[in-house]
Amino acid sequence: MPMTRREFLRNTGLAAAYLALPAWLSACQRGSAPAAAPLATPQTWDDPQPGAHADIVHLLNRITYGPRPGEVERVAAIGWDTFLEQQLNPAQIDDAALDERLKQFPTLAMSSVDLFASYPLKGRPGPRTIIQELEAAALLRAIASERQLFEIMVDFWSNHLNIYIGKNQVKWLKTADDRDVIRKHALGAFRDLLLASATSPAMLVYLDNAENFKPGARRGNIAGGLNENYAREVMELHTVGADGGYNQDDVTTVARALTGWTITRRNAAAAGEFLFAPQLHDDDAKQIAFLNLDLPAVGGLKDGQALLAALAVHPSTAARIAHKLCVTFVADDPPPALVERAAKAYLESDTDTRATLRAILTSAEFKASAVQKVKLPLRALVSSVRALGAEVGDGDQLLPLVKVLRDMGQAFFGWQAPNGYPQIGAAWVNTGGMLARWNAAFALAEGRIKNTQVDLHSFLAPDLQTAGALVDTLGAALLHTPLPAPARAALIDYAGAGAGESARLDRATLGRRLPELAGLILASPAFQIH
DSSP states (O other), X not given: OOOOHHHHHHTTOSOGGGGSOXXXXXXXXXXXXXXXXXXXXXXXXXXXXXXXXXXXXXXXXXXXXXXXXTHHHHHHHHOHHHHHHHHHOGGGSOOHHHHHHHTTOGGGGOXXXXXXXXXXXXXXXXXHHHHHHHHHHHHHHHHHOSOHHHHHHHHHHHHHTOOOTTSTTHHHHHHHHIIIIXXXXXXXXXXXXXXXXXXXXXXXXXXXXXXXXXXXXXXXXXXOOOOOHHHHHHHHTSSSOTTSSOOHHHHHHHHHHTTTEEEOOTTSTTTTOEEEOGGGSOOSOEEEGGGTEEEOTTOTHHHHHHXXXXXXXXXXXXXXXXXXXXXXXXXXXXXXHHHHHHHHHHHHTTSBHHHHHHHHHTXXXXXXXXXXXXXXXXXXXXXXXXXXXXXXXXXXXXXXHHHHHHHTTOOTTOOOSTTOSOOSGGGGOSXXXXXXXHHHHHHHHTTOSTTEEOOGGGGSOTTOOBHHHHHHHHHHHHHSSOOOHHHHHHHHHHHTTTSOTTOBOOHHHHHHHHHHHHHXXXXXXXXXXX
C-alpha cells in the first residue's frame, strides 16, 4: 500500500510526540490510502550514511544556521579550518549586502532618547514598530548574514542574558541593548559583556535594579529600598549558578553593592540612559565571602564594578558558561572532559568567548557529535529557509516569516522569565511543537509564506523524470547527505504512488510532488536533527 504523508511523518521516530498526530494530517492523505494505524512505539530509521564532505556539513550545521545551496562545496574548497577561523573573526568577513538591507529598519540605529521621542506610548507609530523592526532584523541577520557564528552567539548571549521586550520601558530600551551590549561583545570577553549588561537600561528595568536604592533613600517622591531581583539573577543565571556557593546574605550584599545603578527618567533631557546616583548607593563596607571580596567604604560605582569582575572570573561561572556553550554546539549532555577544557580556556584567556569557542569547536568531541541535537525552533526555521535558497523580503515584508517563528514558540526577545528559552531539544519535542515545525516546513516548501519565494525547480536537472531520481536529487540538495534507506524508500513510495523508484513522473505530477517532498524532507528527523 502506498505510504501517505501522514504515515511518513508518523514513522520518522523523532520522539514519541510524533505518535500524537493532529487531525490536519488526515487532509494530506490520498483518498485511496487508509488511515495509518496507531503505533505502540516510534519506528526508527537507520543512521544516515555520511556523504561527501560530511565534516563540512557537520561544521555548517553547528556554527551556521545551516548550509545554503552550493555552500558545502564552497567551504570544502577553502577548507574546514579556514572557514572556522573566518567565522571566529567576523570583522574580516564582508557583510555589506546585509548592511544595506538593514537600512530598511531605521530604529536599529536610533538612540533610546530618540526612540522615546519618535515612538510614543500613545500614538502612531508606537513602540510596537520598534519591536517589529528588531525582530525582523534579527531574523534577516540569521538568514542572510555571512557572519553566521557571530549571529549564533548573538542569540546565545541574548538568551543567557535574557530580557523580555514586553516589560514596561524595555520596549524602547532593548534596541540599544541588542546593539551596544550583546552585538558589541558577542565574541569578546564575558567580563566586559557582563558589565555592559549590568549597566544596560533594558536590563536595569527588566530585573528591577533601576529601583534598587539603599534603605531610607528617596528619589523624588519615591521611597527607596533594596531590590534583590537583579542581584539574585546575576548570580543564579548570569554567572556562578544556583550551586555557586552563595547564600541569602550574599544576595543582600550583592544588591547593596549595586544600589544606585539606575536610569534617567522619561522626562530627562537624555531619557533612558544609565545613571549612577551616589545618593542612592549604600557606601558602607561590604564583604562577600564566597568571592573572597572585600569592598571598602565609600566605594561608590567601583563596588559594583569589582563585584561583576569577580563574578565573571569565578570558576563556577567558567564551568557554567562552558557547559552552556557545549550544549549549544556539541550535545545536550556534553562530555564532562570537554566542558572542563572549555572552562579552562575561558579562565586562561580572561573570559574570552572566542578562545572558549575555539577550544570547543576544534575538539575531537565536537567533530564526533554530528546528528545528536534536535534543532530549536529558530534554527529549524532559518535552516529550512537557507536550505531552500529562499528569497525573503526586506523591512516589514519579513513580518509574515517572523509570525511563523512566533507560532513555533521562539519569538525573539519573547521569553518572559529571566532564565531564557530552554536550550535542550527535549523541551521542544512535543505535539504542539512538532505540529508547528511541520506547518512551517510545508508552508515554506509550498510557497505559502507571503514575501518568501522558493524555486524548487532550480534543484532539478531538466531531464529528471523518475520518482527515484527526484527523491535522490531533492534529498541531496536539502540534506547534503544520503537519505537513510527507510526514509528514501518511504519518499519514493510517496512520490511514485507505490510504483517504485523507476516510476515515471509527468510534468504535472512532478510539479505537484516536488513541494510535498521538500516539505516531508524538511519535517523529517533527517533535517530536524543535526
